[in-house]
Amino acid sequence: MAYIDLQNDLPGIRGPMVYRPETGKPLNELAEILLHDENNTLSRGERELIGAYVSSENDCFFCQNVHGAMAQYYFGWDMPILDALKKDYRSAPISEKLVALLQIAGKVQQSGKSVRPEDIDNARKQGATDREIHDTVLIAAAFCMFNRYVDGLGTWAPEDRQVYINRAKMRAEEGYANVNLHK
Amino acid sequence: MPYITVNENLPGIRSLMAFRPETAAPLGQLAEILLHDENNTLTRAERELIATFVSYLNGCYYCHHSHGALAACYLDGDTELVDAVRKDYANAEISDKLKALLQIAGKVQQSGKAVRPEDIDHAREQGATDREIHDTVLIAAAFSLFNRYVDGLGTVAPTDLASYPIRARQVAELGYGPHIYATPQPVTP
Numbered sequence: 001m002a003y004i005d006l007q008n009d010l011p012g013i014r015g016p017m018v019y020r021p022e023t024g025k026p027l028n029e030l031a032e033i034l035l036h037d038e039n040n041t042l043s044r045g046e047r048e049l050i051g052a053y054v055s056s057e058n059d060c061f062f063c064q065n066v067h068g069a070m071a072q073y074y075f076g077w078d079m080p081i082l083d084a085l086k087k088d089y090r091s092a093p094i095s096e097k098l099v100a101l102l103q104i105a106g107k108v109q110q111s112g113k114s115v116r117p118e119d120i121d122n123a124r125k126q127g128a129t130d131r132e133i134h135d136t137v138l139i140a141a142a143f144c145m146f147n148r149y150v151d152g153l154g155t156w157a158p159e160d161r162q163v164y165i166n167r168a169k170m171r172a173e174e175g176y177a178n179v180n181l182h183k
Numbered sequence: 184m185p186y187i188t189v190n191e192n193l194p195g196i197r198s199l200m201a202f203r204p205e206t207a208a209p210l211g212q213l214a215e216i217l218l219h220d221e222n223n224t225l226t227r228a229e230r231e232l233i234a235t236f237v238s239y240l241n242g243c244y245y246c247h248h249s250h251g252a253l254a255a256c257y258l259d260g261d262t263e264l265v266d267a268v269r270k271d272y273a274n275a276e277i278s279d280k281l282k283a284l285l286q287i288a289g290k291v292q293q294s295g296k297a298v299r300p301e302d303i304d305h306a307r308e309q310g311a312t313d314r315e316i317h318d319t320v321l322i323a324a325a326f327s328l329f330n331r332y333v334d335g336l337g338t339v340a341p342t343d344l345a346s347y348p349i350r351a352r353q354v355a356e357l358g359y360g361p362h363i364y365a366t367p368q369p370v371t372p
Contacts, residue, residue, distance in 0.1 A: 151295025
């Protein structure tokens with residue numbers, strides 16, 4: 001049960017987004033551009049993985065499962081690979097560039113001020129561009145918002161992790177903007 | 184020096200919004216609805232105070248000075264009250280409802296999970312509505328984003344504190360639309 005009467009029984013962030021569509025709209029548009037827009041040199045899987053990792057660090061069950069399932073879908077992974085990555089991304093089957101970007105995302109999760117010039121230099125050495133570094137920081141920062149919105153209002157989340165896996169294909173096809181949040 | 188190459192004439196989040204206008208649009212709209220839209224039972228001053236308080240807790244110099252100046256602008260220049268809210272809101276001369284909402288915002292700043300049912304009950308007892316609690320949580324969460332965005336990319340903040348109130352009057356008048364990342368910080372006379 002959410003802390004306020006959301007006037008709907010939708011899980012996670014969809015509850016407050018439907019409750020307050022005026023703010024739900026820009027939140028979904030932000031997610032669309034950061035995570036789903038194809039005009040990006042980071043793949044959709046890489047961007048969803050950054051979102052899933054930050055959500056895991058923030059211990060947000062709903063967000064880490066939604067976006068973990070999206071990353072799994074794009075990478076073709078099963079759940080154990082993703083769960084191992086959340087514990088130790090340096091041993092995961094991902095590029096050195098993505099490792100460096102996850103390092104930046106992990107710092108952003110703690111605080112903006114935790115990011116050091118060395119973190120940025122390391123990402124650059126692994127081939128990351130300014131735009132990729134920008135998007136990594138903004139995705140990590142955005143999930144610090146989404147996670148707090150979801151848990152700070154005490155929204156509910158399906159406990160069965162397969163539920164999230166089953167929805168990933170639909171979300172990958174539809175994206176985040178202008179979608180029917182009741183579905 | 185910002186960590187990425189941005190327009191040096193723009194400070195803080197404005198340099199980042201100009202760097203990536205595609206994400207600037209929804210971020211600006213979110214700020215407009217949460218902080219500037221008049222269709223809200225929380226005053227603009229109350230909402231800017233919540234933003235200032237969270238930014239202060241996050242140690243974000245640019246955000247807490249920018250939004251503190253906006254709060255003061257709506258409070259007829261009462262910078263002492265804004266400072267009292269930053270440092271010790273429980274003893275500031277604000278309503279008990281706003282104190283209860285700042286308590287929730289302070290929890291959200293730590294973590295969404297730090298908010299407890301007792302915090303919500305307490306705010307309700309002081310007269311807060313569901314919508315006001317919702318907006319408080321989302322303002323605090325949004326500034327958990329904005330502060331990290333601004334400091335995580337090492338942006339530059341104007342050190343001339345006298346420029347912030349001038350800028351605040353512009354934002355109070357025009358809101359958080361695209362002018363935010365198209366106009367530089369004012370120069371103080």
